[in-house]
Amino acid sequence: MFYREAGDFKTSYRADSQTFPIRLDRMGFWAAMLIAYAVVPFVIDDYWANAVFVPFLIYAIAAIGLNILVGFAGQVSLGTGGFMAVGAYAVYKLMTAFPEVPFFFHVILAGGVTACVGVLFGLPSLRIKGFYLAVATLAAQFFLVWLFNKVPWFYNYSASGQITAPDRTMLGIYITGAQTSAVAKYLFCLVILTLVALVARNLTRGTVGRKWMAIRDMDIAAEIIGVNPLTAKVTAFAVSSFFIGIAGALLFSVYLGAAEVGEAFGINKSFLVLFMVIIGGLGSIFGSFAGAAFLVLLPVFLKNVLVGAFGWPTDVAAHLELMIVGALIILFLIVEPHGLAQLWRIAKEKLRLWPFPH
Amino acid sequence: MKKTFAALAAAALIASAQTASADLTVPNLSYRTGSYAANGIPYADGFADYFTLLNERDGGIGGEKVAVPECETAYNTEKGVECYESTKGQAALAYNPLSTGITYQLIPKVTADHHVLYTPGYGRTSAANGSVFEWVFNYPANYWDGASVAVKYLLDENGGSLEGKKIALVYHNSAYGKEPIRTLEELAKKHGFSLSLLPVDPPGQEQKSQWLQIRRDKPDYVLMWGWGVMNQVAIQEAVNIRFPMEHMIGVWWSGSENDVGPAGDKANGYKSISFHGVGDEFPIYADLKQYVFDPGKAAGAGDNLGNVLYSRGMYAAMIISEAIRTAQDMAGHAAVTPDEVREGFENLNLTEARLTELGLPGFAQEIHASCADHGGPGSAMILQWDAGTKKWGAVSDWITSDADVLDPLIAEDSAAFAAESGITPRCQ
Numbered sequence: 001m002f003y004r005e006a007g008d009f010k011t012s013y014r015a016d017s018q019t020f021p022i023r024l025d026r027m028g029f030w031a032a033m034l035i036a037y038a039v040v041p042f043v044i045d046d047y048w049a050n051a052v053f054v055p056f057l058i059y060a061i062a063a064i065g066l067n068i069l070v071g072f073a074g075q076v077s078l079g080t081g082g083f084m085a086v087g088a089y090a091v092y093k094l095m096t097a098f099p100e101v102p103f104f105f106h107v108i109l110a111g112g113v114t115a116c117v118g119v120l121f122g123l124p125s126l127r128i129k130g131f132y133l134a135v136a137t138l139a140a141q142f143f144l145v146w147l148f149n150k151v152p153w154f155y156n157y158s159a160s161g162q163i164t165a166p167d168r169t170m171l172g173i174y175i176t177g178a179q180t181s182a183v184a185k186y187l188f189c190l191v192i193l194t195l196v197a198l199v200a201r202n203l204t205r206g207t208v209g210r211k212w213m214a215i216r217d218m219d220i221a222a223e224i225i226g227v228n229p230l231t232a233k234v235t236a237f238a239v240s241s242f243f244i245g246i247a248g249a250l251l252f253s254v255y256l257g258a259a260e261v262g263e264a265f266g267i268n269k270s271f272l273v274l275f276m277v278i279i280g281g282l283g284s285i286f287g288s289f290a291g292a293a294f295l296v297l298l299p300v301f302l303k304n305v306l307v308g309a310f311g312w313p314t315d316v317a318a319h320l321e322l323m324i325v326g327a328l329i330i331l332f333l334i335v336e337p338h339g340l341a342q343l344w345r346i347a348k349e350k351l352r353l354w355p356f357p358h
Numbered sequence: 359m360k361k362t363f364a365a366l367a368a369a370a371l372i373a374s375a376q377t378a379s380a381d382l383t384v385p386n387l388s389y390r391t392g393s394y395a396a397n398g399i400p401y402a403d404g405f406a407d408y409f410t411l412l413n414e415r416d417g418g419i420g421g422e423k424v425a426v427p428e429c430e431t432a433y434n435t436e437k438g439v440e441c442y443e444s445t446k447g448q449a450a451l452a453y454n455p456l457s458t459g460i461t462y463q464l465i466p467k468v469t470a471d472h473h474v475l476y477t478p479g480y481g482r483t484s485a486a487n488g489s490v491f492e493w494v495f496n497y498p499a500n501y502w503d504g505a506s507v508a509v510k511y512l513l514d515e516n517g518g519s520l521e522g523k524k525i526a527l528v529y530h531n532s533a534y535g536k537e538p539i540r541t542l543e544e545l546a547k548k549h550g551f552s553l554s555l556l557p558v559d560p561p562g563q564e565q566k567s568q569w570l571q572i573r574r575d576k577p578d579y580v581l582m583w584g585w586g587v588m589n590q591v592a593i594q595e596a597v598n599i600r601f602p603m604e605h606m607i608g609v610w611w612s613g614s615e616n617d618v619g620p621a622g623d624k625a626n627g628y629k630s631i632s633f634h635g636v637g638d639e640f641p642i643y644a645d646l647k648q649y650v651f652d653p654g655k656a657a658g659a660g661d662n663l664g665n666v667l668y669s670r671g672m673y674a675a676m677i678i679s680e681a682i683r684t685a686q687d688m689a690g691h692a693a694v695t696p697d698e699v700r701e702g703f704e705n706l707n708l709t710e711a712r713l714t715e716l717g718l719p720g721f722a723q724e725i726h727a728s729c730a731d732h733g734g735p736g737s738a739m740i741l742q743w744d745a746g747t748k749k750w751g752a753v754s755d756w757i758t759s760d761a762d763v764l765d766p767l768i769a770e771d772s773a774a775f776a777a778e779s780g781i782t783p784r785c786q
Contacts, residue, residue: 158774159537318391318432
């Protein structure tokens with residue numbers, strides 16, 4: 001009754017193939033956009049931006065990227081942290097080498113560099129599948145972290161091997177560096193996330209996405225009906241790494257400001273983003289958002305409740321936080337293996353039928 | 359579901375924001391969990407206990423109570439950012455994150471937001487140059503001082519010459535562990551010893567290959583820049599290959615009871631550098647016992663009294679409180695602001711007489727800070743572990759670092775930072 005898929009008539013091909021064909025979805029989308037662009041920037045402060053919104057937006061980009069590879073194309077990857085590091089170091093080298101170029105282009109170019117590296121490490125996927133591919137991408141993770149630690153050119157020969165984001169502006173407003181306002185950080189990440197999400201959504205609805213899904217569901221059958229596995233897999237790696245590279249670039253330059261490859265982009269990061277994708281829902285753009293929100297917000301929320309509201313010792317709270325998040329992950333995987341996106345689908349189903357049971 | 363979640367989060371945040379009061383606030387960015395907890399806990403306890411003592415015995419500093427809100431970072435930079443953002447709104451006077459990674463991240467932030475970042479014996483070494491790093495202080499000593507002190511000690515041991523000797527550096531492969539390399543390379547050139555570098559990837563539970571290499575190369579001395587679980591593993595591995603403990607020197611972060619404990623009696627003779635005294639024989643411990651431990655107000659489990667890292671946490675708290683006191687004297691009122699506290703840090707004049715007054719005679723070196731000098735005297739002493747009595751004992755007097763080598767390096771690195779971030783040096 002509340003969520004109706006029928007009765008929404010289209011009179012042109014254009015209307016029929018729009019991004020959100022169902023009217024209620026469209027309204028939901030515009031409502032979310034309105035809140036994100038017109039309400040949040042007026043209420044956001046430093047704490048909300050740096051502890052909640054900016055990490056959420058950045059991890060959502062990474063989760064969308066990984067979801068394309070794992071959820072849509074079916075290629076398991078454990079190299080996310082390494083690819084994010086490529087994005088971070090690429091943007092660092094670009095920022096320091098070409099300070100006059102607007103920062104936005106640096107971020108996009110860093111994504112491009114990561115896409116090339118992703119394709120390189122994606123080539124083995126033509127021969128190896130499943131767990132074996134996971135191990136190959138794990139090698140990418142360790143190799144890339146080692147590389148950025150070992151070769152001083154990547155960190156401009158600084159004594160400590162740390163990379164620090166210099167101050168960069170766009171249209172006269174600081175985007176990186178300590179003088180950046182909370183609103184600028186938030187809006188910059190939000191614009192990029194919006195672009196990424198729209199591109200991802202439309203890619204997955206079109207030919208490219210259908211090829212990925214065909215490969216995911218059964219690669220031999222896909223090949224027989226004319227899907228070229230080389231292009232399908234390589235494009236999946238390229239697009240996925242492009243998004244992940246952007247996320248890495250933003251994580252380093254806008255969010256952290258300084259980074260150390262082993263600590264910021266280690267294997268833990270790969271697992272964190274993979275968990276976001278699995279908990280959010282494989283093969284769903286909405287799921288990437290939900291998964292990122294779950295794993296970014298929950299620890300901060302628990303910390304604030306346990307330490308801030310109950311006044312518990314910080315170590316007890318930190319240990320409890322790990323246990324609660326872990327238990328919730330297991331609970332979700334048992335109760336709803338298809339992730340938060342599936343819960344949303346079931347909710348829509350219920351809303352459509354309500355108040356009638358069938 | 360997301361909406362209710364956001365509403366709950368907002369409620370919790372408002373609840374936590376209301377706890378802020380008009381006290382002097384010194385946040386304690388600590389870590390009691392994760393692979394560095396063994397070292398993070400005693401430090402955090404010492405830090406909190408010293409302020410508890412001031413509050414209980416003297417009613418705070420200059421009549422103002424000190425609030426020490428604790429925030430768990432787990433030595434993780436993202437959690438460090440969250441902790442900084444959640445505490446900076448309470449007019450935080452000084453930050454002491456005990457993590458070189460978090461320090462690097464906070465340097466630009468504190469400079470923009472005007473909070474003091476005090477990093478005794480860690481962080482960015484070139485912050486010793488106050489004319490570039492206005493808001494960062496790292497006295498009494500930094501990593502480069504540590505490297506220089508260790509080499510000077512070895513020079514003494516070898517009759518003034520290290521010509522032809524082999525020294526290996528086993529280090530935490532991170533910003534922290536890489537800091538001394540540049541200085542050691544310069545010192546190797548100056549004194550003619552050869553330096554080999556052995557990085558250990560964090561957290562450092564796996565060091566078999568590094569120690570195999572040491573067994574093969576047979577260096578005369580091993581220096582160690584380790585932290586957390588890496589220290590315990592390294593000392594155990596050194597014992598396993600029967601490397602003489604007397605020939606191994608850890609920086610101040612690689613020399614606590616927790617590090618030598620697991621190797622038991624075999625760790626006897628292990629040496630480490632320290633920039634303050636250790637042990638619970640100082641007169642202040644009588645007060646600590648009376649006002650903090652006996653009433654049950656000690657932080658944590660209260661079992662770290664007098665050990666190396668507890669003393670170091672106490673040292674950091676003591677310096678911060680003395681800087682606040684200096685700021686109060688200069689400003690003429692007790693409720694000082696972060697800007698006034700920065701002045702206090704810059705004009706800190708810590709004398710032996712004052713240390714004795716504080717119940718810590720001979721605990722540390724004197725500090726006479728100035729606009730340009732944020733690095734302090736740069737001297738330290740060598741401690742040696744006695745596994746029989748389970749105590750650290752000093753085996754050297756205060757050794758001052760080699761300023762001829764360090765000053766140009768500090769000038770070079772801080773000039774690079776100034777150029778990178780468009781800072782015009784002050785104090786001209």
